Amino acid sequence: MFYAIDILGTIAFAISGVLVALSKRMDVFGILIIATVTAVGGGTLRDVLIGETPVSWMLNLNYIYVILASTVLTIIFKNKIDYLRKSLFLFDTIGIGLYTVVGVEKGISAGLDPIICIALGTMSACFGGVIRDILCNEIPVIFRKEIYATACILGGLTYFLVRKLPIDNNVVFIIAGLVVIIIRLLAVRFKVSLPTLYK
Amino acid sequence: MFYAIDILGTIAFAISGVLVALSKRMDVFGILIIATVTAVGGGTLRDVLIGETPVSWMLNLNYIYVILASTVLTIIFKNKIDYLRKSLFLFDTIGIGLYTVVGVEKGISAGLDPIICIALGTMSACFGGVIRDILCNEIPVIFRKEIYATACILGGLTYFLVRKLPIDNNVVFIIAGLVVIIIRLLAVRFKVSLPTLYK
């Protein structure tokens, strides 16, 4: 089941990459690269920084196939994608929750401190979008007006708090992922965002 | 002979970096960095992602010497470089063909899937230019109007198709490299480019 959600997250990230690339008038190759980077960029940076190479998408081709298929379908149905915006947002949010927990667990198996693990989880979930925005010559959107990363950080914290309880590891995984998802949904629903400190 | 072409490719990439950096009014240090990044950036990213570190240009100083010499000469003769534009384009194209095949072969020795190897070949050939454009605050040119990457992908595919024939590995190398070079030359000659899908 986790795996199916992982794939949904990859699809949502890839589609968001395609939509940004289309708005920048990129060609087919550019669109494909932006889709790939958005979907796997965060995990790639995480793997490189902890030295787990070759990075994971090179060892499991399913990511590539899913990204290719999502890209082609999004290009074909790009005029209809607006109807899907709500489902997309949901996939994206679920993907972030999952990516966060996967990143935290990778940090734990590398023997790193909880603070670093939370940073790795946040990086896995958010940096695909950061690299996408850099390649598209924009200031990354999550630095400006999203509660995105904050949800990931709080989810990571939850993971380490809940983990001390005498419960199964899969349950810890689910609770932490749900915290990310719920905070993100509530933040968007009630239009909460971080202060910008600029007057 | 391959080695000589490799050096020609490095020279061409370095010069293209210098020309872009000059147009951005960078100082001598900035120009040198952009030249280096353009020449070795793609291979560096490839090496980091597959975990082959220290990255290759740190182990063979000839790249650095060639880049230094190319940068100094380009700065000195920058007003005359226009006469060289055709030869430069040829070196660049030969360099891409060679870098693609080198990248593919690195992927094979790391035991990766053909699809990933083709991605690594394309990355080796194209991402130096992508990093150059990001550092110069431009949307990477190959995402917008070049047949560049497509030529690399087709060359990589050729490598794996031809490899199944009972021929020498060096011949496979040459054929795949030539495919990249010829597609690129034809595309520029006949002004072919990928569709942008934007209306």
Next chain:
Amino acid sequence: MFYAIDILGTIAFAISGVLVALSKRMDVFGILIIATVTAVGGGTLRDVLIGETPVSWMLNLNYIYVILASTVLTIIFKNKIDYLRKSLFLFDTIGIGLYTVVGVEKGISAGLDPIICIALGTMSACFGGVIRDILCNEIPVIFRKEIYATACILGGLTYFLVRKLPIDNNVVFIIAGLVVIIIRLLAVRFKVSLPTLYK
């Protein structure tokens, strides 16, 4: 003592990141990321390129604590930070001197050529700022009008020259660091900068 200076350098780099992020109207999370990247980005790139992973700030949490504290304090006292500009400049300059020599020594222990070691030292000192500028969608400032990197390169050269003398390694460290610091101070004092070659 070196360690205390290292911390001062990290503080100075983090504050410079916060100030740039504030000027870009980023939210609190964005500011924290830019502060972190400015402080540890150069060393991270160095570690990844030579394959020393997990990268160093993941193994020593003091960097993270110092960056967090500097970020919070800078945000609180941002209207008063102007009074500190001179001390900040001094910390920053000392930090660069130290980071350069640390980078050079990391290259030596990885068994790399002196030229590559000097490049690694310069990278450690300068690329945090480069990544900061890329994330903020600016052409990196050191490519345009700073004597910054040149001071690092000359300090690195000094390291290898002085090292041949029969003196203690700590003294070599101090002399090379001082060369970076003095060149930078003199350059700023007398408004020296590299030529841009643009007419």
